[in-house]
Amino acid sequence: MRYLLWLLIISLMVFICAPLPSLGLEDTAARSTACLDCHDSEMMEPAFRDIPADWKKSWHFQNNVSCHDCHGGDPTDAAMAMSPERGFAGKPEYSGVPEFCGKCHIGILKNYLESGHGKALKASQSGPNCVTCHGSHGIQKANINIIDEKRCSQCHTYERAKAMKQALFATEKKIRDVRDSLRELKAAGVFTEEEEKTIFNTEAEFRTLFHSVDVSLIKDRSDGFVKKLEQIEAREKSVFRELEFRKNFSAFLMLVFIGLGAVIFLLSKT
Amino acid sequence: MTGKIKNWLEIRIGLDELIRTQLTQYMVPRGINIFYTLGIVALAAFISQVVTGFFLLIYYIPDTEHAFGSVQDIMSEVPFGWLFRLMHAVGSNLMVAVVMLHMLSVFFMGSYKKPREMTWISGAFMLLMTLTFCLSGYLLPWSQLSYWATTIVTSIPTAFPYAGEFITRMMRGGETVSGITLNRFFALHVTLLPMLLILFIGIHLFLVRRIGISAPPFDKVAEKKKLWIAFRHEDHPDGHAFYPYFVQKEMYVLMAYFALMFFIISFLPTLFFPEDANTPADQFKTPAHIKPEWYFLAAYQMLKLIPNKLLGVSIQVALTVVFVLWPFFDTKEEENILKRPLLLFVFVLSLITWVGLTIWGQYS
Amino acid sequence: MNRRKFLKSVLFFLGSTALVSFVYPLVRFLEPPGSGAQGGKTIVKRAEIPVGASKDIVVNNTPAIIINVPDKGFIALSKVCTHLGCLVEYDKPGKRLLCPCHAGTFSLTGNVLSGPPPKPLQKYSVKVEGEDIVIG
Numbered sequence: 032m033r034y035l036l037w038l039l040i041i042s043l044m045v046f047i048c049a050p051l052p053s054l055g056l057e058d059t060a061a062r063s064t065a066c067l068d069c070h071d072s073e074m075m076e077p078a079f080r081d082i083p084a085d086w087k088k089s090w091h092f093q094n095n096v097s098c099h100d101c102h103g104g105d106p107t108d109a110a111m112a113m114s115p116e117r118g119f120a121g122k123p124e125y126s127g128v129p130e131f132c133g134k135c136h137i138g139i140l141k142n143y144l145e146s147g148h149g150k151a152l153k154a155s156q157s158g159p160n161c162v163t164c165h166g167s168h169g170i171q172k173a174n175i176n177i178i179d180e181k182r183c184s185q186c187h188t189y190e191r192a193k194a195m196k197q198a199l200f201a202t203e204k205k206i207r208d209v210r211d212s213l214r215e216l217k218a219a220g221v222f223t224e225e226e227e228k229t230i231f232n233t234e235a236e237f238r239t240l241f242h243s244v245d246v247s248l249i250k251d252r253s254d255g256f257v258k259k260l261e262q263i264e265a266r267e268k269s270v271f272r273e274l275e276f277r278k279n280f281s282a283f284l285m286l287v288f289i290g291l292g293a294v295i296f297l298l299s300k301t
Numbered sequence: 302m303t304g305k306i307k308n309w310l311e312i313r314i315g316l317d318e319l320i321r322t323q324l325t326q327y328m329v330p331r332g333i334n335i336f337y338t339l340g341i342v343a344l345a346a347f348i349s350q351v352v353t354g355f356f357l358l359i360y361y362i363p364d365t366e367h368a369f370g371s372v373q374d375i376m377s378e379v380p381f382g383w384l385f386r387l388m389h390a391v392g393s394n395l396m397v398a399v400v401m402l403h404m405l406s407v408f409f410m411g412s413y414k415k416p417r418e419m420t421w422i423s424g425a426f427m428l429l430m431t432l433t434f435c436l437s438g439y440l441l442p443w444s445q446l447s448y449w450a451t452t453i454v455t456s457i458p459t460a461f462p463y464a465g466e467f468i469t470r471m472m473r474g475g476e477t478v479s480g481i482t483l484n485r486f487f488a489l490h491v492t493l494l495p496m497l498l499i500l501f502i503g504i505h506l507f508l509v510r511r512i513g514i515s516a517p518p519f520d521k522v523a524e525k526k527k528l529w530i531a532f533r534h535e536d537h538p539d540g541h542a543f544y545p546y547f548v549q550k551e552m553y554v555l556m557a558y559f560a561l562m563f564f565i566i567s568f569l570p571t572l573f574f575p576e577d578a579n580t581p582a583d584q585f586k587t588p589a590h591i592k593p594e595w596y597f598l599a600a601y602q603m604l605k606l607i608p609n610k611l612l613g614v615s616i617q618v619a620l621t622v623v624f625v626l627w628p629f630f631d632t633k634e635e636e637n638i639l640k641r642p643l644l645l646f647v648f649v650l651s652l653i654t655w656v657g658l659t660i661w662g663q664y665s
Numbered sequence: 666m667n668r669r670k671f672l673k674s675v676l677f678f679l680g681s682t683a684l685v686s687f688v689y690p691l692v693r694f695l696e697p698p699g700s701g702a703q704g705g706k707t708i709v710k711r712a713e714i715p716v717g718a719s720k721d722i723v724v725n726n727t728p729a730i731i732i733n734v735p736d737k738g739f740i741a742l743s744k745v746c747t748h749l750g751c752l753v754e755y756d757k758p759g760k761r762l763l764c765p766c767h768a769g770t771f772s773l774t775g776n777v778l779s780g781p782p783p784k785p786l787q788k789y790s791v792k793v794e795g796e797d798i799v800i801g
Contacts, residue, residue, distance in 0.1 A: 135780075138751075138765025220571045222373045222579055228750025235751050235766050277383055278567050285563035287683045292556030294676045299549035301669045356694060378698075381690035 064106035066098040085169035101131065126152055128160040138235075142242040151186075158186070173238050175203045191246075198249045199241065205260045206234050212267045219274055226263055233259050324544035328537040330516035333547065336410075337514070338554040339403035344502065345555050346396035350434075351495060353389040361441065363487040365480040368443035369581040387566045393435055394573055395562055397596045400431050408627075408648065411636030412515040416529050418628035420508040425625040427501050430494060435594065437490035440483060446575065448582035449591045451486075452478050457604070460614040477584070513537075518636035598662030599655045605665075707800045711793065714739070719755045724789050724801045728752055730762075731791070731800060734773050741800045742775045743787035753786070762786070 069075060071083040086092055097106065103118030105111040113119045123131035129149065133140025143149045143161075151158030163185075164177050175196060183192035209230055217223050237256050240249060310316040329337075360379055362371040375382035404424065407413060413421035440451045455478065458468040474481030513535030541547060565572055577588045593601050600617055607613035623630060631644065638645050707724050709731060714720050719732040721744070728744040732755065742762070744752045751766035761778060762771040769780035776785045792799045 135768045136766070137763065137768050141765070217576070217579070218571070220574050220579060222376070224581075228745055231750040232745070232752055232766075235749075239765065277570075281384070281387075281563045281567035281570075284683070284686055285560050285567055287679055287686065288556045288560035288563060291676070291679045291683065292553040292560060294672055294679060295549055295553040295556065298669070298672045298676065299545070299553070301672065356691070359695070380693035380696070382694060384690050385694065 064097060064099065065109040065112040066102075066104070066106055068109065069112075070098075082168050085166075089168060089170045090172045091170055101134070125160060126156050128162055132161045138239045139242050142239055146243045146245065148242075148244055175199055191244075194246050195241070195244060195249070198246050198253065199237075202237060202253050202256050202260070205257060205264075206230065206237070209260050209263050209267070212264070212271075216267060216270055216274075221270055221274070226266065229259070229263060324548075325542055327543040328540040329514055329543050329547045330537045331540045332517040332519065333514070333541065333550075334517060335550065335554060336402075336406035337547075338551045339399055339406060340509075341551045342554055342558050343396065343399045343403050345558065346392060346399055347498065347502070349392050350389060350396060353385045353392065354491070356385045357389055358491065363441065363483060365443060365483060365582075368441065368483065372442045384566075387570060388562065390573055391562050391565050393438060394594070394596075395558065395565075397431055397435060399558070400428055401596075404428060405652070409638055410515070411518055411638060413628045414631070414634065414636055415628070416512055416532075417508070417515065420505060420512070421628050422625060423501050423505045423508065425627075427498060427505065429621075429625075430498050430501065432596065434490060434494050434498075435596065437486040437494065439594070440478075440486045441490065442578070443483065443582045444578050445580040445582055445586075445588050446577040446591070448478055448584065449577075449587060450593055451482065453591065453601075454593065454597070455482075457614055460610040462611070515636075516540075519639065592662065595659060595663070599658035602658045602662035602665065605662075705801065709798045709800065711796050711798055714798075717757060719757075722800065727787075729789060729800070730755060731798065732773055737773070739791045739793065739798055740773060740775075741789040741791045742771075743789070745787070746782055747777075747784040747786065748780070748782040 063071075067083055070079055086098075091097075091100075098104070099106040099112075101120075102122075103120045104113050105117040108117075111117050113121075120131070129140055129143055129152070133143075144153070148159050152160055164182055165171075165173070178192050178196045178199075180189045180192075183189050213223050213226055213230065233256055237252075240252060243249075307316060357375065360371060360375050360382065362368060372386070375386050377383075407421070407424070436451070436454060440447045455469055455472045458472070459465040461468070470476065472482070473479070474485055511534065514537070515535065516537065573594070577591070580588075592598065603617065604610070604613040607616065633641070635641055638648065705725065707722050707729075709720060709722060714731060714733045716733050716735050719730050722729050722731055722741070724741065724743070729741060730744050730753075731739060731741045734740055746753050746764040746766065746769050748764065748767060748769050751764050753762040753764045753769070753771060756763045760773060762773070762775075764770070764780070764782070767781050769782040770778040771782070771786050772778055774785075775788050777783075789801050
């Protein structure tokens with residue numbers, strides 16, 4: 032009898048509530064900018080149509096760096112999206128690309144301008160700029176394999192670039208190893224933000240330095256980097272040891288409790 | 302030596318009689334099985350939570366700037382801080398499991414029926430309090446998981462028109478989860494809820510002792526149906542002595558509980574700690590797959606399936622009311638569930654549905 | 666009886682082991698932290714930093730900087746940028762701290778002026794004791 036009463040109440044609710052809008056637990060859709068509204072639509076001319084797709088595959092996209100962050104303009108107002116009043120810079124000239132990217136990547140700009148590459152660009156308007164090696168919209172996370180025969184032999188022989196790659200290699204490998212151990216520690220529940228910051232700034236300093244394309248400078252500084260990385264490695268090793276201790280200690284406690292349970296059980300049988 | 306102490310107490314409080322009436326000559330039913338020990342395991346789990354919680358309280362800082370850091374310090378700087386933190390975290394999940402199993406076995410054996418309705422109701426409230434403990438405690442580490450799981454759960458009352466927004470704002474102490482929420486959840490978790498739960502445990506234990514332990518309904522002996530028209534304590538003259546028989550049972554189940562806890566701490570320390578639990582709260586960044594803890598997954602999944610939010614929440618509220626007041630819904634005197642195929646079917650179906658929804662919630 | 670006595674003594678042994686295994690961690694847990702845990706202090710000579718100048722130091726294993734800000738006195742800040750962890754640099758003419766990685770800018774009091782950093786730079790306590798400046 033009481034079941035029927037509840038069934039009635041629930042059915043009543045269905046009729047009352049059904050027309051009400053569902054305030055479900057939906058995900059929030061990614062917010063679009065005025066830039067993408069045009070450039071990512073079918074109205075856009077074919078030459079520009081690949082750009083948003085390239086950008087969406089890029090490391091900039093992963094880090095919420097959008098069109099206006101580099102090109103300026105107002106992303107919230109379609110009328111002013113490309114207005115110089117709102118800082119719109121358009122497409123930079125070939126020789127102006129380093130300053131364009133250097134608005135954010137200050138340290139790298141400094142090293143680049145002091146390097147052979149930077150000097151060549153400023154003197155003769157030819158020579159590699161940022162886009163030559165990194166691409167423009169589809170930028171990926173920097174890694175040592177950007178240095179390759181095809182890219183680096185456009186102006187000179189690959190020999191110099193190869194020497195550079197070798198100088199970088201040992202440090203790069205160490206960085207990779209340290210990052211792998213950090214990932215293992217993170218998976219084991221350890222909070223690694225401090226170490227992640229240190230390794231990030233070591234890696235950033237190291238990568239920035241590459242843009243000077245000065246093999247002897249890099250060889251000199253590599254020792255310093257390797258030492259810093261070894262410090263992190265030592266800390267990681269001690270954390271792994273501590274995790275082992277914790278596992279053993281808790282396992283010991285578990286065995287004590289199992290033993291106690293077994294003894295009490297046997298006692299109860301006597 | 303112990304003889305002297307016993308004698309000292311005997312003269313003052315009549316220790317011998319207490320031991321006789323409460324322990325050695327207090328009889329428990331003949332067919333008493335291991336499931337009867339779950340109540341004391343739940344109590345032990347709660348005591349373990351209170352003790353480890355107190356120690357955590359010494360180093361925890363309930364402020365948004367320092368909460369996450371203080372928990373990290375407990376895990377890595379304070380000697381053996383990790384031990385108490387993991388015992389508390391793993392223990393909270395085990396306590397929910399034990400309380401639920403206890404509830405299931407009481408239901409299965411029909412021990413909620415007359416004269417034990419109040420025992421069931423106080424127990425049901427304690428289950429809800431345990432879940433509230435879990436909800437409030439979850440926010441305290443102020444991690445991404447804490448922040449966003451709390452945001453989702455506190456948005457559920459908004460399903461109700463008019464009162465819903467008010468309730469949510471009161472829970473959060475504002476429009477969004479913030480330091481104000483942290484403070485009130487902390488006060489709730491550390492003072493009000495423990496006091497309430499201890500009060501209810503007292504009531505619950507008093508009722509169990511006063512009325513007497515119910516015998517498992519599957520024995521032929523229990524078939525003698527008595528009419529409850531006047532109070533009497535349910536005796537079991539042909540049963541076993543509480544001490545040592547039942548106490549021994551309780552002890553080794555307790556040992557198994559702690560063995561399980563330390564098994565998880567040793568070999569599965571990240572079982573209840575996904576990556577988001579180890580990332581500081583960021584109110585501008587919602588993690589990709591936020592999920593409540595396993596004990597809320599079934600309810601969460603049900604809400605996701607029912608297209609209308611108000612209907613979903615109302616059904617859950619209705620089910621909770623039915624759950625708490627169940628002895629007044631099922632007043633048939635037959636305690637043996639094996640003789641009531643319809644109820645058995647509903648019981649098994651509900652259990653399978655709950656488990657199914659939980660698994661679905663985990664993998665969706 | 667003999668078996669019972671044996672089991673009882675094993676019980677006593679295991680019980681005390683369990684007790685000690687909790688009491689020892691508890692005592693270590695409650696012990697006042699050693700001076701190491703509180704963090705060491707860094708000391709710098711006052712004369713080394715004229716007005717407007719700065720000095721790179723290390724506080725608790727973290728790279729930091731102490732600046733003698735005109736009209737404000739000494740300020741000690743962590744050099745670790747709150748964006749991704751690069752080390753910021755002191756821009757004396759611009760009266761600000763600049764991060765070379767993604768152009769995050771901080772005021773001389775550590776507050777974010779522009780760029781991606783989400784939080785101000787961590788500040789350390791500074792105490793002037795005669796000729797010495799004690800940081801941390």
